Amino acid sequence: MSRDIKKIADTVIASTYKRFPIVITRGSGCMLWDADGKQYIDFVSGIAVCNLGHAHPKVSTAISSQSSRLLHVSNLYYTVPQVELASWLIENSFADRAFFCNSGAEANEAAIKLARKYFREKGDNGRYRIVAMEKSFHGRTMATLSATGQDKIKKGFDPVLEGFDFVPFNDVKALQNSITDATCAVLLEPVQGEGGVRIPDADYLSRVRRLCDEAGVLLIFDEIQTGIGRTGKLFAYEHSGIEPDIMTLAKALANGLPIGAMLAKEYVASAFGPGSHASTFGGTPIVSAAALETLRTLKEEKIVEHCHEMGRYFKQQLEALRARHGAILDVRGIGLLLGMKLKIPGDKFVNACMERGFLINCIQDTILRFIPPLIIEKPQIDALLNCLDELFDQSA
Numbered sequence: 001m002s003r004d005i006k007k008i009a010d011t012v013i014a015s016t017y018k019r020f021p022i023v024i025t026r027g028s029g030c031m032l033w034d035a036d037g038k039q040y041i042d043f044v045s046g047i048a049v050c051n052l053g054h055a056h057p058k059v060s061t062a063i064s065s066q067s068s069r070l071l072h073v074s075n076l077y078y079t080v081p082q083v084e085l086a087s088w089l090i091e092n093s094f095a096d097r098a099f100f101c102n103s104g105a106e107a108n109e110a111a112i113k114l115a116r117k118y119f120r121e122k123g124d125n126g127r128y129r130i131v132a133m134e135k136s137f138h139g140r141t142m143a144t145l146s147a148t149g150q151d152k153i154k155k156g157f158d159p160v161l162e163g164f165d166f167v168p169f170n171d172v173k174a175l176q177n178s179i180t181d182a183t184c185a186v187l188l189e190p191v192q193g194e195g196g197v198r199i200p201d202a203d204y205l206s207r208v209r210r211l212c213d214e215a216g217v218l219l220i221f222d223e224i225q226t227g228i229g230r231t232g233k234l235f236a237y238e239h240s241g242i243e244p245d246i247m248t249l250a251k252a253l254a255n256g257l258p259i260g261a262m263l264a265k266e267y268v269a270s271a272f273g274p275g276s277h278a279s280t281f282g283g284t285p286i287v288s289a290a291a292l293e294t295l296r297t298l299k300e301e302k303i304v305e306h307c308h309e310m311g312r313y314f315k316q317q318l319e320a321l322r323a324r325h326g327a328i329l330d331v332r333g334i335g336l337l338l339g340m341k342l343k344i345p346g347d348k349f350v351n352a353c354m355e356r357g358f359l360i361n362c363i364q365d366t367i368l369r370f371i372p373p374l375i376i377e378k379p380q381i382d383a384l385l386n387c388l389d390e391l392f393d394q395s396a
């Protein structure tokens with residue numbers, strides 16, 4: 001069956017992804033199974049999406065019970081799950097208001113629009129530019145690819161949207177020099193995910209906050225990958241001691257159902273009024289019920305604390321691996337957003353791991369990234385480490 005599926009897929013699905021040659025049919029916790037019954041431990045989580053693991057019973061129940069009550073009515077009306085979800089997010093973050101949409105790119109679109117609108121509402125028409133970071137990733141729509149600091153993402157789609165300036169991540173001086181009277185916001189990921197699991201210096205984010213305050217520009221954090229417990233805090237900004245004005249979320253927010261959110265302080269959020277921005281499916285009851293259950297479970301079962309603990313253990317063990325193998329240049333990351341930079345391309349390790357029943361992924365050609373469900377346990381981590389140890393021995 002899997003061979004047929006692959007063959008059909010390659011003729012009917014747009015070839016925007018290079019897919020691995022397996023058909024995944026079922027998941028439970030940190031485990032996945034393919035159409036041939038082969039079992040895998042998942043260190044990808046659908047790219048930092050299924051933070052509670054696959055088919056979490058509480059999330060599945062929330063989805064099925066909401067599905068028999070109400071799927072969708074549009075934002076012309078109030079619905080209970082959306083209000084409860086917004087309230088939870090507001091109670092557990094710096095923000096005062098939430099706007100819901102369906103993906104990370106859409107959340108960033110909303111943030112970009114809100115930053116511009118904020119200054120228009122103040123009567124300042126000259127501030128529209130956004131300073132973003134080199135090697136950043138903010139999405140694939142026209143505005144968000146324009147905000148992304150990687151040429152390969154923009155290639156072939158010129159002209160990109162006007163108004164984005166780029167500086168190296170973790171470089172305060174460069175940022176200071178690039179903020180002008182035309183700047184409305186600084187946009188960054190507190191930890192760069194797709195760009196290579198890059199962690200800034202300990203004081204970088206607070207210095208960015210100070211620069212923004214001095215210049216009177218907004219600070220936007222893209223926490224689409226780092227949020228919802230991934231770094232060992234509910235949101236990565238909590239590590240820095242400062243708060244952004246706007247934050248975007250998506251990926252893990254509903255543990256696998258599509259959702260995006262833009263959270264903001266009241267003084268910024270109030271720049272949006274009825275008709276300013278909209279989304280048909282944004283915060284629809286079914287997805288809101290799934291997100292609310294995801295967040296409640298994360299808290300009740302102390303999953304963020306578990307992530308912190310497992311992340312520390314995993315990183316230590318990766319460091320030990322690096323000490324044994326010359327092909328590993330460095331280990332980076334925080335919580336369960338971990339990476340390992342190699343001297344050589346990472347593809348063959350991804351393929352060899354898959355063969356042995358482990359899903360990992362490779363970014364920027366040479367960086368192996370480990371983003372398992374946050375419920376991962378030590379024996380599962382140890383199993384992957386043993387596998388990697390053997391593979392590096394073989395490749396030496």
Ligand SMILES: *Cc1c(COP(=O)(O)O)cnc(C)c1O
Pocket residue numbers: 102103104105106108137138139140189193194222223224225250251
């Ligand atoms: C995945 C990601 C996005 C894009 O999210 P989509 O849901 O794919 O549109 C944006 N920013 C960051 C940091 C991401 O990791």
